[in-house]
Amino acid sequence: MPHVLFYFFSFLTVATAVGVVVNKNAVNAALCLLLSLVGVAGLFALLDAYLLAALLVLVYAGAVVALFLFIVMLLDTQGGTRKPFKRLTAVASTVGLALLVTGLATLVSRTQFATVAVPTAAGQAPVGAVLKHYAEMLFTTYLLPVQVVGFLLLIAMLGVIVLSRKHAVPEETK
Amino acid sequence: MSTASLQLIEAAGRNQWLAIAPELMLALIALMLLALELILPKEQRAFIPGIAIVSQVAVLIGLIINFNSPYINAGPTFNGLLLHTAGGQFLRAFFLLASILVCVLATVSLPRQRMPHVEFYHIILVVTAGMMLLAQANHFVMLFVALETVTVGLYILVSYYRDNPLTLEAGLKYLIMGALSSGILLFGITLLYGAAGASPDADGVLHTGFEYQTLTRFLASHPNNFLASAGIVLVLSGVAFKIGAFPFQIWVPDVYQGAPTPVTAFLAVSSKAVGFAVLIPLCLEVFRPYASLVVPVLSVMAGATILFGNLAALTQNNVKRLIALSGVAHAGYLLLGVIAAFQEPQAVGAVYFYLFAYLLASFAVFGVMTQLGGADDTKQELDQYAELARERPFLGAVLAIGLGSLAGIPPLAGFMGKLLIFVSAFKAGLYPLLLIAITGVVISIYYYFGWIKAAFFPAWRLPSAEGAPAPAPRAPVHRGLGLALGLLALGSVVLGFYQGELGRWLLGL
Structure with a gap:
């Protein structure tokens, strides 16, 4: 059963991700992104990372993609015209694809999957699985990065305000 | 109480906040600047940049007085997130000094713009605190969070003068390339984490591949793990974006050109040093068991970077x-x-010395560029420097010393930096790379002296018609900037003749 679900969610993720890139209509692309994120969330759930799955649906699928859709509809973008493929683009894409396939093939053939350690210790639930354990880690071991992220969000917010608001009257002219 | 909650209390106790007092002070000063803008009456807000500079100088003095703090070499703090070393302490002072100088440049450049001032200083301070944490990171979570703080701050700073279309272009390019490089770095970290896995030690504390020491132990015991090799290459690529090394240098010219000049200085000096602050502990300690992979990757990168940078700068x-x-x-x-x-431990000290000499020379040059940038910060062509030495001899002298030091002309600090690095490379037996580097230095003298020539020697021009307006005289140098430029030039000269305690200490690291 988990195998079937794994293939289902993997296929959903990859197919809709291709849809994001291929779609000319921005609204359709954003909706494909939504489905792709749901697929990733399903994969996380299969890995017992329920918290991560829930956060992904809430934050990315719920908030971020909704914001994308909002902006796309606000700007009312029309699907642009596709540029015809130049020969150079085609060659570059082929080389890129060949590199990607080589890389993936090497990764699959040379990774000793047997030696890949399972990142959970016996008798201990993974960090992302239990909400209480996760919260405890955030407030003890990882307190410093949490504080730093607080400052990151502060400067990001300030940046949005500074870069988007209308100019004030220049101070030197007064 | 259960053992679980006892463990938590113990973990919380290992958060030794005193160890990062300078970073905490910077963060508090940054918040204070915002609060001051709210409460001060309009006519007194002009003091805020001064407050930012003076308080940073105070933090820097405090840091230097407490240079041999008890936390150095006393094991990791914050549950293994940070590790304090003498080199890290040097880099902290380095980032603080660079931040002060960027603020000095901003006091000249910002009043010519119609953008809000205080937020600029606030972001500089927060980014600097992030850089100082990065210099001490001992854990990939800390590394990534601090690096993102730095990068997000720089996205904003690069596009700060948004009236200029070039600045907007630079901001967009930096955002996209920065996000891509963060993605590559994160992918590499994830692969390393997945390869190393997690194992509890005797006390039941879980150790994961995020911790540098755990990862080193894993790499040493698994010398041919392909997943880990892929992770290492991706992490190196992500860091190479930050330092602008060869296959990842594509964003550098456009972003440097479009960014406001003080931010360009910040990118050139601090952001590059951040890359090395991350690279040195990663390469020399964590990835050391994989030196047979890391050294060839870095060697190809270094040779190509030197040749590309110098040849592209020529035109x-x-x-x-x-x-x-x-x-x-x-x-x-x-x-x-x-x-x-990898073979000569002294070379780390040489890299630090080079970075310091590079800071002194770069800020001298950027100071002159800021002063001459004009009202919209766009007068940055070589022609703008005509007659500079005759009209403003002080600026001309500072420019010549800064450029000479960057080129590595003997009595200046930049020469000593290059000499120390080249001697270490010679001792380590890197003859082909050394040959490339010396060729690069010779090429660089051409374009640095082209710039000096533009400033010092009159170029022949078409005799102008009677009615043509003479170019406007250059504005006098602001007193604070003049003082900073004088000190920087003096530093470059003195450090070239006499390295004294600093050189001895760095090479003894």
């Missing part, structure tokens, strides 16, 4: 693009030092 007419591409070459020399450090 530039815009001084910001010129300094951007020559900065790429400097990253190559520094990479050479990192490679040499």
Whole structure:
């Protein structure tokens, strides 16, 4: 059963991700992104990372993609015209694809999957699985990065305000 | 109480906040600046930049007085997130000094713009605190969070003068390339984490591949793990974006040209040093068991970076693009030092010395560029420097000393930096790379002296018609900037003749 679900969610993720890139209509692309994120969330759930799955649906699928859709509809973008493929683009894409396939093939053939350690210790639930354990880690071991992220969000917010608001009257002219 | 909650209390107790007092103070000063803008009456807000500079100088003095703090070499703090070393302490002072100088440049450049001032200083301070944490990171979570703080701050700063279309272009390019590089770095970290897995030690504390020491132990015991090799290459690529090393240098000229000049200085000096602050502990300690992979990757990168940077800089007419591409070459020399450090531990000190000499020389040049940038910060062509030495001899002298030091002309600090790195590379037996580096230095003298020539020797021009307006006289130098520029030039000269305690200490690291 988990195998079937794994293939289902993997296929959903990859197919809709291709849809994001291929779609000319921005609204359709954003909706494909939504489905792709749901697929990733399903994969996380299969890995017992329920918290991560829930956060992904809430934050990315719920908030971020909704914001994308909002902006796309606000700007009312029309699907642009596709540029015809130049020969150079085609060659570059082929080389890129060949590199990607080589890389993936090497990764699959040379990774000793047997030696890949399972990142959970016996008798201990993974960090992302239990909400209480996760919260405890955030407030003890990882307190410093949490504080730093607080400052990151502060400067990001300030940046949005500074870069988007209308100019004030220049101070030197007064 | 259960053992679980006892463990938690113990973990919380290991958060020794005193160890990062300078970073905490910077964060508090940054918040204070915002609060001051709210409460001060309008006519007194002009003091805020001064407050930012003076309080940073106070933090820097405090840091230097407490240089040998009890936390150094006393094991990791914050549950293994941070590790305090003498080199990290040097880099903290380095980032603080660079931040002060960026603020001084901003006091000249910002009043010419119609953008809010205080937020600029606030972001500089927060980014600097993030850089100082990065210099002490001992854990990939800490590394990534601090690096993102730095990068997000720089996204905003690069596009700060948004009235200029070039600035907007630079901001967009930096955002996209920065996000891509963060993605590559994160992918590499994830692969390493997945390869190393997690194992509890005797006390039941879980150790994961995020911790540098755990990862080193894993790499040492699994010498041919393919997943870990892929992770290492991706992490190195992500860091190479930050330092602008060869295959990842594509964003450098456009972003440096479009960014406001003080931010360009910040990118050129601090952001590059951040890359090396991350690269040195990663390469020399964590990835050391995989030296047979890391050294060839870095060597190819260093050779290509030196050649590309110097050759591309030859044809530039815009001084910001010129300094951007020559900065790429400097990253190559520094990479050479990192490679040499695999065999010659002294080379780490040489890299730090080079960074310090680079800071002094770069800020001298950027100070002159800021002063001459004009009202909209766009006058950055070589032609703008005509007659500079005759009209403003002080600026001309500072420019000549700064450029001479960057080029590595003997009595100046930049020469000593290059000499120390090249000697280490020679001792380490890196002869082909050394040959490339010396060729690069010779090429660089051509374009640096082209710039000096533009400022010092009159160029022949078409005799102007009677009615043509004479170019407007250059504005006098602001007193604070003049003082800073004088000190920087003096530092470059003195450090070239006499390295004294600093050199001895760095090479003894």
